[in-house]
Amino acid sequence: MDKRLLKDVLAERFMLLLTIFAGLIVFVMAIGLYQRSRPILAIKSLSELLFSTSWHPLRKEFGFLPFIMGSLWVTGVAVIIAIPLCLLTAIFLSEYAPRYVREWTKPLIDLLAGIPSVVYGVWGVLVIIPLIKDYIAPFFGTFSSGYSVLAGGIVLAIMVFPIIIHVSLEVFRTVPYEIREASLSLGATKWQTIKHVVIRKAMPGIIAAIVLGVSRAFGETMAVLMVAGNVAKVPSSVLEPAYPLPALIANNYGEMLSVPLYDSALLLACLILLLVVLFFNVIARVVLIRVERSIK
Amino acid sequence: MDRRKIEEGLFKALMIASTLIILSSLVLILTTVIVKGVPAMNLAMITQTPKGGFYLGKEGGILNAIVGSLYLATGATFLAILISLPVVLYLNVYAKKSSRIITFTRFSLDVLWGVPSIVYGAFGFTIMLFFGLRGSLLGGIIAVALLVLPIMTRAMDEVIRMVPKELLEASYSLGATRLETALKVVVRQALPGILTAVLIAFGRGIGDAASVIFTAGFSDFIPYSLLRPAATLPLAIFFQLGTPFPEVQDRAYASALILTVIILIISIASRILTRRFTRHVVK
Amino acid sequence: MGMGFKTHISVQNLNVFYRKQQALKNITIDIPDKKIIAIIGPSGCGKTTLLKSFNRLIDSVDGIRVSGKVLVDGENIFDPKIDVTRIRKKMGLLAQSPTPLPMSIYDNVAYGPRIHGLKDKKELDRIVEHYLKESSLWDEVKDRLHTPASRISVGQQQRLCLARGLAVEPEIILADEPTSALDPKSSQRIERSFLRLKNEYTTIIVTHILRQAKRLADYVVFLYCGELIEHGPATNVFENPKEEMTREYIKGVIS
Numbered sequence: 001m002d003k004r005l006l007k008d009v010l011a012e013r014f015m016l017l018l019t020i021f022a023g024l025i026v027f028v029m030a031i032g033l034y035q036r037s038r039p040i041l042a043i044k045s046l047s048e049l050l051f052s053t054s055w056h057p058l059r060k061e062f063g064f065l066p067f068i069m070g071s072l073w074v075t076g077v078a079v080i081i082a083i084p085l086c087l088l089t090a091i092f093l094s095e096y097a098p099r100y101v102r103e104w105t106k107p108l109i110d111l112l113a114g115i116p117s118v119v120y121g122v123w124g125v126l127v128i129i130p131l132i133k134d135y136i137a138p139f140f141g142t143f144s145s146g147y148s149v150l151a152g153g154i155v156l157a158i159m160v161f162p163i164i165i166h167v168s169l170e171v172f173r174t175v176p177y178e179i180r181e182a183s184l185s186l187g188a189t190k191w192q193t194i195k196h197v198v199i200r201k202a203m204p205g206i207i208a209a210i211v212l213g214v215s216r217a218f219g220e221t222m223a224v225l226m227v228a229g230n231v232a233k234v235p236s237s238v239l240e241p242a243y244p245l246p247a248l249i250a251n252n253y254g255e256m257l258s259v260p261l262y263d264s265a266l267l268l269a270c271l272i273l274l275l276v277v278l279f280f281n282v283i284a285r286v287v288l289i290r291v292e293r294s295i296k
Numbered sequence: 297m298d299r300r301k302i303e304e305g306l307f308k309a310l311m312i313a314s315t316l317i318i319l320s321s322l323v324l325i326l327t328t329v330i331v332k333g334v335p336a337m338n339l340a341m342i343t344q345t346p347k348g349g350f351y352l353g354k355e356g357g358i359l360n361a362i363v364g365s366l367y368l369a370t371g372a373t374f375l376a377i378l379i380s381l382p383v384v385l386y387l388n389v390y391a392k393k394s395s396r397i398i399t400f401t402r403f404s405l406d407v408l409w410g411v412p413s414i415v416y417g418a419f420g421f422t423i424m425l426f427f428g429l430r431g432s433l434l435g436g437i438i439a440v441a442l443l444v445l446p447i448m449t450r451a452m453d454e455v456i457r458m459v460p461k462e463l464l465e466a467s468y469s470l471g472a473t474r475l476e477t478a479l480k481v482v483v484r485q486a487l488p489g490i491l492t493a494v495l496i497a498f499g500r501g502i503g504d505a506a507s508v509i510f511t512a513g514f515s516d517f518i519p520y521s522l523l524r525p526a527a528t529l530p531l532a533i534f535f536q537l538g539t540p541f542p543e544v545q546d547r548a549y550a551s552a553l554i555l556t557v558i559i560l561i562i563s564i565a566s567r568i569l570t571r572r573f574t575r576h577v578v579k
Numbered sequence: 580m581g582m583g584f585k586t587h588i589s590v591q592n593l594n595v596f597y598r599k600q601q602a603l604k605n606i607t608i609d610i611p612d613k614k615i616i617a618i619i620g621p622s623g624c625g626k627t628t629l630l631k632s633f634n635r636l637i638d639s640v641d642g643i644r645v646s647g648k649v650l651v652d653g654e655n656i657f658d659p660k661i662d663v664t665r666i667r668k669k670m671g672l673l674a675q676s677p678t679p680l681p682m683s684i685y686d687n688v689a690y691g692p693r694i695h696g697l698k699d700k701k702e703l704d705r706i707v708e709h710y711l712k713e714s715s716l717w718d719e720v721k722d723r724l725h726t727p728a729s730r731i732s733v734g735q736q737q738r739l740c741l742a743r744g745l746a747v748e749p750e751i752i753l754a755d756e757p758t759s760a761l762d763p764k765s766s767q768r769i770e771r772s773f774l775r776l777k778n779e780y781t782t783i784i785v786t787h788i789l790r791q792a793k794r795l796a797d798y799v800v801f802l803y804c805g806e807l808i809e810h811g812p813a814t815n816v817f818e819n820p821k822e823e824m825t826r827e828y829i830k831g832v833i834s
Binding site for chain 1: 300301303304307308310311312313314315317318319321322324325328329332379382383385386387390391397400401403404405406407408409410411412413414415416417418419421422423442445449473474475476478499500503504505506509510530531533534537548549552555556559560562563567
Binding site: 189 | 665
């Protein structure tokens with residue numbers, strides 16, 4: 001009898017330890033990255049690092065602005081493309097489509113989420129880059145190598161389709177059918193009901209879905225690395241190349257240790273990335289928890 | 297009256313169009329992978345390692361990456377299970393219902409789920425520097441294990457939560473300890489779901505490049521120990537795509553095809569498992 | 580029809596199938612105009628299905644099949660050529676638990692008129708005030724018309740739903756267990772509203788509270804397991820029921 005209880009208690013202690021460890025991982029990572037960034041924070045102020053456009057590691061100049069702007073441009077384009085497509089699709093699947101359509105489409109969209117980021121990158125290089133170089137840029141009367149904000153934005157948009165749609169569908173599910181019925185019985189059409197009642201009720205959740213998508217786009221590395229061009233300059237149009245923050249970090253892993261302060265700067269960039277993504281994620285999750293709670 | 301119908305009709309058309317756009321992007325991507333990858337596939341591709349260097353050598357195949365990826369993903373998944381399963385069992389069987397630890401850990405893992413894989417790679421790298429390790433299979437395993445941990449935990453949590461409380465109570469009233477209930481009742485009941493969670497995590501881990509780019513190194517050879525660098529399929533694609541030699545590029549396309557096929561198989565398998573799971577759940 | 584009243588709704592051989600189950604079996608009945616009609620019967624017996632087939636709200640249920648006719652003012656509402664929203668405008672639905680729309684009190688009442696095209700602010704103001712008065716809610720909310728409807732009490736919300744339903748100027752009020760979620764005082768208010776509105780609207784109430792039916796109904800319809808067992812003027816059905824089952828139900832034997 002005692003032996004079994006002993007095993008039980010030991011197991012509990014062990015599992016508790018692991019649980020605490022799991023819960024603390026995110027903090028440990030942030031602290032670890034911070035520790036490694038201290039060398040560069042010691043000699044340069046944060047505002048100098050964040051707002052300077054001069055990136056010359058050999059001269060000890062580490063201005064992150066081109067990369068932050070690069071990330072913002074690419075994420076911005078991705079979100080502009082993704083939001084209307086995802087919302088329309090989510091509304092269609094949730095409110096109009098017959099059940100079998102929904103059951104077949106959802107897994108296919110989730111499949112998009114499983115495709116590895118390098119494969120997106122390959123596809124981007126093979127399909128999107130020539131598309132921009134040979135068709136889109138000439139159409140607007142300019143020249144582009146194809147490696148651009150637009151390329152990154154298009155590829156990223158497809159990558160975030162699954163998460164925005166998935167979360168939006170979940171949110172639509174939480175809208176009680178009774179208020180849909182109330183609106184219909186007043187003589188509203190289905191579309192009017194969706195426009196004025198369903199979307200209104202689902203709005204906080206939809207915004208959370210979009211924020212999660214933004215966060216995902218912001219942190220995406222490989223696909224943008226392969227198509228965005230990687231030129232350390234603030235882009236001034238969508239047809240120009242960009243160098244998003246994660247691409248910076250991934251691209252320079254080789255030189256990181258050979259140039260002084262380079263590794264510290266890159267890990268600081270990583271820390272900034274982590275903090276931005278955490279910020280978005282925490283807000284989105286809190287909103288979604290509130291949405292879940294409101295239906296109870 | 298007519299205006300309402302026109303507006304609704306317009307939006308319905310837009311909705312169907314956007315659904316089709318999204319679905320066709322999936323088709324486009326898969327088609328490209330197949331069209332470029334299938335011609336590049338031959339027996340040598342999957343049975344030989346690259347000869348003459350992965351970037352420049354025109355002979356040989358991608359066996360280094362295939363085996364390297366399998367080793368790495370398996371190791372990382374295994375490591376993640378060792379942490380995930382106890383944590384999820386603790387959260388669902390041991391901890392008090394409204395305990396702060398539960399909400400904190402679940403929230404923390406939910407937030408962790410969204411952390412970009414490059415952060416795991418960079419963090420793994422800092423750990424490796426601390427221990428004096430170099431780009432190696434072990435480094436990759438640790439980084440990828442951290443990456444898939446929140447994914448696996450969340451998926452497992454969702455299935456184990458579904459185990460009805462009555463089942464646990466039945467076990468307790470027969471005199472079983474919590475440990476025995478957790479291992480013999482809960483795990484058995486939720487086994488298909490647990491396997492699905494493991495599969496999903498494996499799929500995520502094997503396809504990720506950013507976490508291994510710093511930590512696993514790269515090599516033309518199959519690693520014979522944990523401390524040797526390992527080639528991985530995602531990095532094989534990344535490094536070999538930009539080469540001037542079409543034969544080497546072919547290796548990149550073949551890697552992409554194999555990787556995508558693995559992911560597809562895992563997706564289908566996990567869907568089948570999920571369906572079987574929900575059918576046999578004891579209500 | 581020989582019963583001395585004008586018919587507002589005429590149900591002819593209505594059958595409703597929900598996948599393999601038959602929810603309503605061959606219902607044929609004439610609903611009298613400008614009276615309060617109570618549909619009574621045990622739970623799950625098709626009362627709500629019948630009610631919701633009057634405004635075709637059952638259309639949105641997956642797998643539903645309907646045969647037969649329902650004539651409102653002579654038109655068959657199940658005719659495929661008919662504009663459903665026009666039919667629904669003729670009916671106001673009051674659901675079991677109050678369902679305020681996610682907007683302010685004012686916007687809730689104004690929602691109906693607005694979606695049917697009314698834009699004039701003065702007219703909307705007038706409508707909101709008038710119908711909130713009709714449902715005895717005006718005095719309690721007149722100072723906070725623009726606060727979210729979710730903030731008022733459950734009893735007030737139900738009266739708001741009544742005002743909202745009346746604002747589209749229906750001819751028929753459909754009420755599905757309208758007081759089952761309310762406290763006695765609020766229930767009383769709703770019942771009094773129905774009695775007051777009797778002369779202008781045909782009111783059809785689904786209820787499982789026999790005493791409520793006795794209080795309010797002019798005409799009673801008794802449904803059991805999707806079948807129409809008996810119907811007639813309230814006094815007849817309650818005091819001299821023709822069918823054995825009706826007698827049993829009224830006595831409280833079957834519930």
